[in-house]
Amino acid sequence: MIEDRVHAYRTLREAYGEYYTVKEGHRHEVLSFVMGNDEEAQQAFMEAEPRLLGHGDHVHEVMQTLCDMGIILDVVSELIRTVGPVDQNVILRFLTAHDLRRYFRYLITPLGKIDMGSGQVIDAQYRGHTKGQGTIYDVLVADLRSQGIAPAEAVMVGDRPSTDIEPAHIRGLRTVQYSGYSHWPPTPAADAVIHDFLALPPLIAAW
Incomplete structure (x- = not known):
């Protein structure tokens, strides 16, 4: 079986x-x-x-350092549907299982913006917009501007060029490609490539 x-x-x-x-x-x-x-x-x-499911080395240390620096952390995911209630989706369950959920404010998905605390959709403007099409970043840029944050003041960290790095870079966000355990080669659209999350805080501080 x-x-x-x-x-x-x-x-x-x-x-x-x-x-x-x-x-x-x-x-x-x-x-x-x-x-x-x-x-x-x-x-x-x-x-x-x-x-x-594993995660990169030094994640907790780095997340805490970024929070101490005053960096607001959100997750952008290509979660297009869930099995069961939205607050039981695989991303939230992964973050909870590894005690990472507490570092983040929102989970931004094609299902909407989800509050990390309650697990509920609090903003439907992202609904139907995906990373693959790039349109979720259009909504994200507008959302950031409404909070007084310019695209160049935001950083997208991810491993997949076609959905994490390239569409975010086109829309003016700074981009960091994490290659700690991914098989994707570096993309020219990345402003920086890191192999260890420990490199992230000094990189962001320099920007």
Whole structure:
């Protein structure tokens, strides 16, 4: 049975290209196609996944340093649908499992702007706008301007050139590509490339 589910997951990943896409846009298919609508297996997967997903080294130290510097931290995600209530989405569960949620203000997604504290959508203007199309950054820039923040005063940190770095750079945000454990090569659209999150605070301070 385990072999069958591993094979089904590989089939799903091959269909959509990479885990990143499956995780944020096709989780309902993981539960139905891979788990075969087995409620016990689905629950075990939902509970284990956030704990088993890793994160870069020194994340807690760096997040705390940035907060101490007065930097406001938000997450921009390509979360286009959820399985269950929005406050139980995979991004919030991952951040909670690793005690990272407390560092961030909002989770910005194609479902809307989600408050990190309550887990509820508090601003629907982002709805339907994606990182892949780049339009979520158009809304983000307008949102930042409404807060008195120019695009050049904001920094987008991510690993994927096509959705994190290039569309943000085009819209005037500073961009930092993290290559700690990603397979994407550096992009010319990145203002800086870092291999360790420890490099982020001094970089931002210099800007």
